[in-house]
Amino acid sequence: MKKLLICLILMTAAVGLSPEACAQTEATAVVETVVEQAEAGPAYPDYATFAETAGFALFTANNIWMMLSAALVFIMHLGFATVESGLTRAKNTTNILFKNVMVVCIGILTYAIAGFNLMYPGVDGGIFAFAGFGVQVGADAAAQVANLTSEYNVGYTYWTDFLFQAMFAATAATIVSGAVAERIKLGSFLVFATIFVGVAYPITGYWKWGNGWLNTMETPFYDFAGSTLVHSVGGWGALAGVLLLGPRFGKYIGGKMRPIPGHSMPLATIGVFLLWLGWFGFNGGSVLSADPSLTSLVLVTTCIAAAAGGVAAAMTSWVFLKKPDLSMALNGILAGLVGITAGADQMAAMSSAIIGIVAGVLVVFSVVFFDKIKVDDPVGAISVHLVCGIWGTLAVGLFGNLAGMAQIIAQLKGILSIGAFTFIFAFVLLLIIKALMGLRVGEEEEKEGLDIGEHGMEAYPNFQPLPER
Amino acid sequence: MKKLLICLILMTAAVGLSPEACAQTEATAVVETVVEQAEAGPAYPDYATFAETAGFALFTANNIWMMLSAALVFIMHLGFATVESGLTRAKNTTNILFKNVMVVCIGILTYAIAGFNLMYPGVDGGIFAFAGFGVQVGADAAAQVANLTSEYNVGYTYWTDFLFQAMFAATAATIVSGAVAERIKLGSFLVFATIFVGVAYPITGYWKWGNGWLNTMETPFYDFAGSTLVHSVGGWGALAGVLLLGPRFGKYIGGKMRPIPGHSMPLATIGVFLLWLGWFGFNGGSVLSADPSLTSLVLVTTCIAAAAGGVAAAMTSWVFLKKPDLSMALNGILAGLVGITAGADQMAAMSSAIIGIVAGVLVVFSVVFFDKIKVDDPVGAISVHLVCGIWGTLAVGLFGNLAGMAQIIAQLKGILSIGAFTFIFAFVLLLIIKALMGLRVGEEEEKEGLDIGEHGMEAYPNFQPLPER
């Protein structure tokens, strides 16, 4: 019972408040916010009048689009969970699923506690303000609409804003999860993921999306939905992890690379389809409104790049690796998606096809290259998210509305500064974790599988496993 | 051929009409409704004028949100199908999938025939009025908008209303399915599910959502989206089923509990992610409009409770069961979701975190507790839906806008009255079914698996099964 109490208190503390404090906070926060808002002056007329207007109908439509975009980005986490477990071995499946499930949960909570305010300092309250969620709207639907929006965004509610951003945040850590799979200690990964999502991601996010220095340069760095801010950030974290962990046992024997195929192609395929679906929200929602022209253009460029990436990777694998490789085709789709993400709103359909094709070719050679230099990335996360994230970010300077030398230089500034910060942050953080808790499971456990070692349970207890070849 | 005819006629009868009657009904019903509506006076101006107004744009936006919410609740049935089959053994997978597939189908049809009118008697026509669907709008899009809405709701169309409610209804029976898995006779379950969805669920639903006595008490019982009305109802049905069926063979040997792990962690994980996604519609749609402030607040409280529940259950299992248990983490997420459902629109984000944490801790101890007292619930449905459904309903009295002693008492009234009615209804119904058809498959069949026994087909005929340990 004492154990239980301690557990409860610890977890309560973990979300930044004690139960007693809560009731009070709620009561006073409403009052405070109303006062603040009243002083600031309402961005809209009062709610009752407003609800009759065309503007309110549009506000509602925008908000629907953004909420559904958040839902679509949420389902990307299932996509990551299935694609990563599908592309690794059955003996590590429970572990990978556990990590991916936890990363979403931790990501949302961490972002609420600190990340949101760190990334958008203008929003409400300071860092650790629990996303300004002292504000309680609840049944009070007749409150000023101004109450529901934030300074930098008046197109949808504050809550929608938080949710959409929180779903994005968790993505960065999930990308790392795939690359370090099958050998990282569970506890060490969870500590890393928490700090990475809660601190590193919002800092570089702030540089651009929070109107930091990358956004206020003469020619601003451009990253529409996060080829760099989300995907490369995840990719740099992945690279740091892989370098510190080293390759899996049995991947390189006598200097020769041995392929370790994933255990379930259906899981991997389900994952990629769900990720593609989720990208409808990831890119479509990054318009930050339901603007008909921009949102639909973005969906078209996104889907054409994905399709082109898939075809290009399949053909490239067919020509160069002799057989059409399903996992390459799948990674090609993801490569096209990551590639278009930085400029999805700036491209003609044709340019998006080219960006996708290049990404699809690139990802195949990148996977082969990293295998050759003994950087063991089980799911190809570095090739997909880092390499194609860089490509996509550069492509903004090469194609579309913003193309030009000044933009190319701005893109390079963004890529390099964010890359340097994130890689060093992740590397140092992992070194500290290594010193304190260790980073890699023991050889015995790795061979037996992390499902038994870390969780004491198998993913498929009813089926006869094959001995490893 | 005669067999075929009988089959057809039976099934036609089952949906409440003969083919000949149908054409007529259609023709006359349109006329009748127009007349009725004209007499009642239109709630809106005529359609053509209305379509130009901001009100119509808002009506359209609300309707989109509600239709998509229905779609999201629909996909929860896939979530239930995968989580329940993932957490049970491979030899019963076909059976579980079949039950879950049938329950959605039966649920929709039953609700159309009787449930909808039973639950919302004011709506249109009487009980067994086939949801008032004599009304045919079809190509007649220029009909009065008043025609398209029901008395108790003018924010979206009558059809949307039915669909959203029908998707909810089927959920209650699906919850039972998991708890009674691996031993209940297929036919017996289907009869139970049909009557449970068609009669028991709408009756208690009427008490609150149909503006029955629980809604007209001095301090009305509050259950926003169904912690009690949907989840506990399912949970009480599950408890009745499990008590009458007894534990699975091999679960308790010599008085000692033997864990029977589920056969596929990926399926279980897919299920939980899809359920979480579906909850965007389950709770978000329960606002019954796309009201920007309320819907987005609800999504935030829902996701924070889910995340908190997942982390809490994972940590609790780590501390008390030695290893971080994936199925506990998954059930923790569901626990958080069930817990927040009763008050998702009444809570500050912080309160929702606490509600989720408590639910996550509770579900772990509840699963252990029911195992100890030999109530064998293969997927933990009773712990998730009944225990956390009660917790969530009570939480409305403890946190948020409605907190207070009067509300706590109102919540207890709802919990107890609905619990007593549902448990007794389910128990008696199952007793009758037991007497008439039997309830449990034979020992031989249970050992071999219900896939062969009930369906003559295996779920995974291409893989070597392991002998049971």
Add this chain to the structure above:
Amino acid sequence: MKKLLICLILMTAAVGLSPEACAQTEATAVVETVVEQAEAGPAYPDYATFAETAGFALFTANNIWMMLSAALVFIMHLGFATVESGLTRAKNTTNILFKNVMVVCIGILTYAIAGFNLMYPGVDGGIFAFAGFGVQVGADAAAQVANLTSEYNVGYTYWTDFLFQAMFAATAATIVSGAVAERIKLGSFLVFATIFVGVAYPITGYWKWGNGWLNTMETPFYDFAGSTLVHSVGGWGALAGVLLLGPRFGKYIGGKMRPIPGHSMPLATIGVFLLWLGWFGFNGGSVLSADPSLTSLVLVTTCIAAAAGGVAAAMTSWVFLKKPDLSMALNGILAGLVGITAGADQMAAMSSAIIGIVAGVLVVFSVVFFDKIKVDDPVGAISVHLVCGIWGTLAVGLFGNLAGMAQIIAQLKGILSIGAFTFIFAFVLLLIIKALMGLRVGEEEEKEGLDIGEHGMEAYPNFQPLPER
């Protein structure tokens, strides 16, 4: 490196342009379109004014619905991928997934290059105009709204239109994929799919939806969302393929049919649920606006037909095949969905129940019938999509608003003309492919499985397969 260059150039050519041409095209196309549009006269007032109106809010809402419908139709491709791989053997899983992944990609690209303009010639530019996507709107969100819509549709943007239609197009080829599974050569299938989606589908599509002769007859042929135009078209292609390929080895031994069960019931079930979900967009989006009455009516008829089809097929299999067959229940749901598709907006709920019931009964007997006459269709695609597609198209003349002899005749004209054209097209195309590349893999490869033969990789390398029985 030379190989790489050739590969790049080929693929670039494959999307219909060279990189150099692109930049230019972009620049000039914007200007041209603006000029064209100015000459044509704007359908709407200028964007800035329009954005303040109720009309714009409605335009935005409609566009949201159509974009989400496109997303839902997209996810049907995952549904097809899982249902087809679930209903076939584990040794051909990678191959089936690869085909389904490629078909979406190829379908989108092909439709962009040629299909869209072939099907809707009035739209913009001629055939091979890359969907008129020279038009670059991009950041230019203040452009005339007229710019964003097409002649035949002013309710949502041109991009949304393309995306929704492209997702439809790919469906036709995906249906074929299932029927020819486990024996067709990969390359041959991909060539067939490309030409089938790019040429055959848009031609018959044009006959009706592009306002061709079937639409301008005295009593126009009616096919709301594609029972004939999509599903039967796929079904006729499937029939042609199956007839030319012949049955799988081991399906008929000594004149007796031997059932070959699919390898994963969970995959098949996931697929059917996702297809049902996707049908919310397939039928709901075919309203071509978010019109509240029509869209919600369509969702109700769609879901009731699906539910009725599922129950009917389950009961039929229970009565006639002795045991309730899960794959029959699943195909029954699909049968109901295909059946209601032609008239989903014309039916009362009761009629849709009858249409679903008949489809559900029909599909069981059809599957048995085709097995008997040795037409080996591993997933039942011909029964579901062709037989029930015909049934659904006829049902428009039997039930609902359009019922009548003249309509029945119009429906027959559509069914026969489209059927004749598509079957002959597919048959001749496959004959040519057979002559040039061969159609069927060798006996050795078929027995070993196409995963090894065509892709050199297994779908489940970690599990012990059972020898085939």
